[in-house]
Amino acid sequence: MTALTLSTAAAAGLRADAIVIGVAKGTASRSAGLVVAPGAEAVDAAYDGKLAGVLETLGASGAEGELTKLPSPAGFKAPLVVAVGLGDEPGKDDAYDPEALRRAAGVAARALTGSKKAAFALPVDGPGAIGAIGEGVLLGAYSYDAQRENGAKNGKAKNGKAPLGEAALLGGKPRDAAHKGALARAVTVSEELNRSRDLINMPPNDLTPEAFAAITQAAAKEHGFKVQVLDDKALVKGGYGGIMGVGGGSAATPRLVKLSYKHPKADRHLALVGKGITYDSGGISLKPAGHNETMKCDMAGAAAVFAAVVSAARLGLEVNVTGWLALAENMPSGSAVRPGDVLRMYSGKTVEVLNTDAEGRLVLADALWAASQENPDAIVDVATLTGAMVLALGTRTFGIMGNDEAFRAAVHEAAEEVGEPAWQMPLPEHLRKAGESQVADLSNMGERMGGGLFAGLFLREFVGEGITWAHLDIAGPAFNEGGPFGYTPKGGTGSAVRTLVRLAELTACGELG
Known part of the structure; x- marks a missing residue:
């Protein structure tokens, strides 16, 4: 099963196969276009603040479940950026809905089948978001392969690729008891659900x-x-x-x-x-x-x-x-x-x-x-x-x-x-x-x-x-x-x-x- 870790590392210096970020549909009162969600500030800055425009050029709209891949900017050790839609941007004083985070993490985890490690730079405003993202990753990476030849032994899916090996949740605090507790709960419930x-x-x-x-x-x-x-x-x-x-x-x-x-x-x-x-x-x-x-x-x-x-x-x-x-x-x-x-x-x-x-x-x-x-x-x-x-x-x-x-x-x-x-x-x-x-x-x-x-x-x-x-x-x-x-x-x-x-x-x- 995919390993989950909490990380405060900077996105640019993290060794991984991909960095997952969130994008949303901007509200009319704030921005009518694509919005880069919190957690991806470093990635956006590396694109000179023009990441939303680049993604729109590639056809991204921020719709829930939508996924767009693009090369990482210069200076990043991870070669790939994966932008996943979160749906409508929340109000000014509201947080992103946990279910939107759960689904986005699941879409990304499934798309990264075969990857060894990915950094998830999705919006984190507390332990609830940590739990939702963790659940999304573990449930999205699931595959049932026990009946395939050597499937149970090598853990590989139908296409011959193993599930995502590790997901580092950026913004998660490894020494914070609430964050660690939320992650542990996510692992337990997801393992038993799977x-x-x-x-x-x-x-x-x-x-x-x-x-x-x-x-x-x-x-x-x-x-x-x-x-x-x-x-x-x-x-x-x-x-x-x-x-x-x-x-x-x-x-x-x-x-x-x-x-x-x-x-x-x-x-x-x-x-x-x-x-x-x-x-x-x-x-x-x-x-x-x-x-x-x-x-x-x-x-x-x-x-x-x-x-x-x-x-x-x-x-x-x-x-x-x-x-x-x-x-x-x-x-x-x-x-x-x-x-x-x-x-x-x-x-x-x-x-x-x-x-x-x-x-x-x-x-x-x-x-x-x-x-x-x-x-x-x-x-x-x-x-x-x-x-x-x-x-x-x-x-x-x-x-x-x-x-x-x-x-x-x-x-x-x-x-x-x-x-x-x-x-x-x-x-x-x-x-x-x-x-x-x-x-x-x-x-x-x-x-x-x-x-x-x-x-x-x-x-x-x-x-x-x-x-x-x-x-x-x-x-x-x-x-x-x-x-x-x-x-x-x-x-x-x-x-x-x-x-x-x-x-x-x-x-x-x-x-x-």
Whole structure:
């Protein structure tokens, strides 16, 4: 992984392959043209204050994500200047938005694949900017190459080039505790988010429920938290009808994994629940052609929960965090659950299965009830749950539902704070009626219209009474089928990891729940 350092060195004398600077669209009240962002003063001075004009001649506009390369001025040891767009220039008394810095750093890091070292001279006005730039670099430099010939051994990407080797963040103070802390947090969260991306990108013949559980056990041993794994025999004995019903059609048997991070001074408890369908064929309600190829990503919710718990442990947050990973493979076979079957869930409620491709809510239902038995201060579940949410919010925004308006709003605020687009969604009570069953307590399907909202209503049935709960449907942003953008790669994205970590931090300081 790319190494990050803080540096107060002068840009001109720094030995590197490139110097990354920021440029922005000037506001009408200050400058109508291209603006060189703070941090690049030395570079601009070496161009006699005409760097903006040179970049405009080359076609630069300052638009977010835009990247322009040009030779370094005389006297600089780095041969290349990389100018990356930050979008609109902030107001006179405002700082550059952390998300703009995060995305710009990600674009530059990806463009510098194959380089040994780069100096990032982006605007730094405090530890928040250091953290954002650090995250952007590490997330933008990510690539998944474990399945290529010798890929895991040499760390090289598809084009034969290794990721950027080192990024020196200019303006960062190596002896400043706040700067060092922000950088350390960025490294921890980014490493774990990238680990979640690896899991999402891993082929389903390698990442079975059993293999996923083993990965969590190894991480627990390394980072000092506890893991309990219930295999198929324990799930049957315990009455986990939802998880066993979904996983019963596969030779790769299901697992329920409980991750427990406890801080000795903590008096707050946050439970996280993740959908972990390691491959989703749809079961007997088989998905149509063209809808199967990316279904290895249906465990992205569990990957996010896993990454968040490990991050909390590594950061030493003063909060108890429990993660529940509901792991199963949804396959058609003679032992698979059928449309019309009735499952008795872990809570004791019965569910008529009308569509076996609505399986995520079934495994989550058991895990939510299990989490509720510990009476945490709040539960947040994360899942690639419904195509309806993609239709509603697109491929870059996840939906937030919940049983408490204030908590739902707080989760939304946390997501926006860390740069993860999200939107609050309602739970209309009239949709609940469509889930009534003639033979069971409820069915797993409701009306087609508002399907994502019905799924939230279904999950609410399995949250313990009086427990604050939120549901994140990350079906849209969890897997990027298009080209990379900002710090987001093609494939697994690690959606919701940063939101969950932030929620854990807020819970630790008593600002949530």
